[in-house]
Amino acid sequence: MDNQKNSQFFPDNYDRNTLGLKKKLARKYNVKENFSALDISKNAYNIYDWLSERKVDNPNASSVYFFDYAAQTLGIPYQLLTESYFTQTQLTEEELFKHSTKFNTKLNEMNRTKTPSSQIEVPNFNEKIEEYFSQKQISELLKQLSIPGTNLSKSNLKRYNLNWLLSDIVKSVWGKITVNSNSEEQESLKLYFRKFFYKDKQEYSKQFLSLTKNKLTSLIQKEEIQKLEPDSELIKLLSQEKIDTDSLNKYIKQKQSSLRSLSYYKQFLVHLSHAFYLSPKNIFLLTGQLPTYSVVKTPLEWKYCEQEINQNAQPIFLFGDDNKSVIPFFDFKDTSG
Structure with missing residues (x-):
């Protein structure tokens, strides 16, 4: 049965109709x-981990x-x-009972006797987000965006911790x-x-993401950014007629500490909107x-965009999905159309 021995508010047979x-x-x-x-409800704030522990496929979608x-x-x-999930705030059984139309008999009575409320003024969320960033130091924001540990595998879904930063903004506002x-x-x-911050049940709205990206970018651009140079040793490895992926992975493992440097993060965040779809390894290679x-x-993706690769364009080699092969990519500036 779907029950809780220590439940204070929900009876043991509450699931009879939903078994x-x-x-x-x-x-x-x-x-x-x-x-x-x-x-599920008490673990809504960390539902991804809760479902992962139970070996549920695709925890994000199944949540x-x-x-x-x-x-x-x-x-x-x-x-x-x-x-609860987006604000990373755990729900208590008391809070759940307070909102339960099935078990809190007083709730329906309150709804029946509630008098019409006065008109609520719509908050200026843009100003609230501006205020959030004005109270944060760039070094503090970068700490929230650091890579946990040194694991560069694609399964490290919390890379760069961007969702934790977005959640912190939502909770603060x-x-x-x-x-x-x-x-x-x-x-x-x-x-x-909800209308401002959330697109639907599981996604942040575009206006919130766009504003956050712009605020981050403007903050970072005010800082003195150390100009990054191409990695000559990496380019040498990628210039071989047959690229040795084992040597490439070994080199990345040796150099991965640079992924946690302030200079790298400033550069990465400026281009966050362009490359967030890439894995950490590929961002490093790029x-x-x-x-x-x-x-x-x-080249195929540019073709779908009706862009042609320029004749003398230099390819950028990134890992394929299996991480055992590298495939050519091209920057937008090396295309025309």
């Missing part, structure tokens, strides 16, 4: 360890279905769980706009807040060959 949905989830994702809607199940079972708003508001006003504020790149794509 079939739980079985469907367990079967679809091959979850052998017992789990409950309450478990939607687990959140749906928890929300239906407990009678709580789906948004309550996504806010939410705290400041609600500091003097009552619970009723906060419910109205949530509508404006910066070593072309420190001032703009946008790089394979």
Whole structure:
């Protein structure tokens, strides 16, 4: 049964009507360890790790279905769980019960007797984000964006910790706009807040990402940036007629400490929007060959963009998906169309 022995507010049989949905989830994702809607909700803030521990494939995508199940079972708003995740704030059982339309009988009574609220003024979120950055030192922001440890594998999904920075901004702004508001006003504020910061259940909005990138870039550009030069030893390895990927990986392992240098991060962040789709190893290779790149794509990808590779263009070699071969990429400035 989907229950919690130590649950204070939810009865042992609360899942009776959703047991079939739980079985469907367990079967679809091959979850052998017992789990409950309450478990999912209390772990919403670290759902990726929670699902990974249970060996669920594609935790990011599957979290939607687990959140749906928890929300239906407990009678709580789906948004309550996504806010917990995006703001990295753990939910308590008391908070979950407070929002439960299934088990909190007082909630419906309150909704029936609630008087119309006064119009809430829409907060200026741009100003709040400006204020956030004005109170941060660039060195403090760079620490949040550092690579955890020295692991350069593609499975290191928290590379550069960008999501932790975005989450910190969201949490900070939410705290400041609600500091003097009552619970009723906060419910109205949530509508404006979600519209600005979130595109849908799992993604940040473009306006928030764009503003954050621009603020980071302007801060970094005010700093004195050490000009990066192409890595001659790396280029020599990539200039061989047959590139030895074992030697290449060995060299990257030796040089990976430079990925944590301040100069590298300043350069990387300026071009963050152009290369975030690349793995850490490929960002290292790209910066070593072309420190001032703009946008790089394979010849086939440029063809889809209706761009032709210039005749004397110099290729940039990056790892393929298997990390055992290298394939040519070209910078935008080496194309025409």
